Amino acid sequence: MTHHTPGERTHPDTPTQARGRRRRATLLTAAVDLLTEGGFAALTHRAVAHRANLPLAATTYYFASRDQLLAEAFAQLVDTELATTRTWITDHGLTALPELATADRTRQLSLWELYVHAGRHPELQRIARHWTDGCVRIIADTLNLPETDTRVRLLHTTITTLWLEHVVEQRPLDHTRALLTHALTTAQNALPPP
């Protein structure tokens, strides 16, 4: 037999060939989109492959398992979310957060879904923490305070809950908005002079 060892080459993190790298990125994008639209349950090998116009086997070739695909898609989702949130806040201010949350509700839902999912899957906790830390940092930067400042942390907790409740429960906005501005002015009044 002049045969090589059987094709044990699978799941390359960064494929050597250009087309492969492109394909992997396409799959990841498709995964993120599916996650965004349908949440955790929508992420299946078949759906991803179909969405990316690639054969089913491509998903198992570039990703070791569904869990790994999920982890990478989650990480990417968090990164773009943080970036989106930051620019939105610098453009419109913290008061305008409810509008952002209403805009793409399904993405928020997916994010929270994955966030809670991380509670049972330690390999995702790093990403969950990264999201939380990113949000805190955005608030700290907006208020020109260190992210360890108590006012920042408190404001963050208020914003988070209001956000989550708004996305999940879909209550009328009035109460949310009132509470948000109240928390904001409280934090602002306690600010040291610039």
Place this chain on the structure above:
Amino acid sequence: MTHHTPGERTHPDTPTQARGRRRRATLLTAAVDLLTEGGFAALTHRAVAHRANLPLAATTYYFASRDQLLAEAFAQLVDTELATTRTWITDHGLTALPELATADRTRQLSLWELYVHAGRHPELQRIARHWTDGCVRIIADTLNLPETDTRVRLLHTTITTLWLEHVVEQRPLDHTRALLTHALTTAQNALPPP
């Protein structure tokens, strides 16, 4: 043919026979337990039936669908959770909340999982809101304030986020505890004299 119409009798909300009512309750308890331990994904017809020591068909006989079973189990889970939380707080005070959250982490995870799940399933939103409202009311009662009071709402948002973060991210307790007591004293200081 002297035959009756075929057996279209299914999914009774309250079975007429005593044993049936008992069986339905057993199934529901099993469903709650499974949900508590394994979350959303653990709730399957077969698992419930096996847990309740009943045949598979019993689940489809007493519940119209998995979704209905899930809804009822979720509702029951929220009710017992609210009761547990209330007695814990009246016994140990608001400061001792982190201990409660650490005690049965998997149940908390399941609750949050279902809570977020309700965002995509409007028939569950009523239950989600009921949980939120219950938590607010507990805080209001503890502080002897109306549940519309701003301090109550703010404290609630802080507690909720700290709780969720603690359950999901499993960070060290120090920061959580410090922030919680800070928020508490802030709210307490703003109290009107009794």
Place this chain on the structure above:
DNA sequence: ATAAAATCGGTACACCCGTACCACTTTTCC
């Protein structure tokens, strides 16, 4: 007692899933 209704439970169907397999083609490297 007896017919009708309610309940029971074993089984089967159709579907979707993650993943493995493997012959095949393309690219890379010497």
Place this chain on the structure above:
DNA sequence: GGAAAAGTGGTACGGGTGTACCGATTTTAT
């Protein structure tokens, strides 16, 4: 040029799922 490596894709396997089906049994009402 030619062998090895990388990539490709159609297919299949084994398993779990919700739910329907339907004859047998038990309870209820008359």
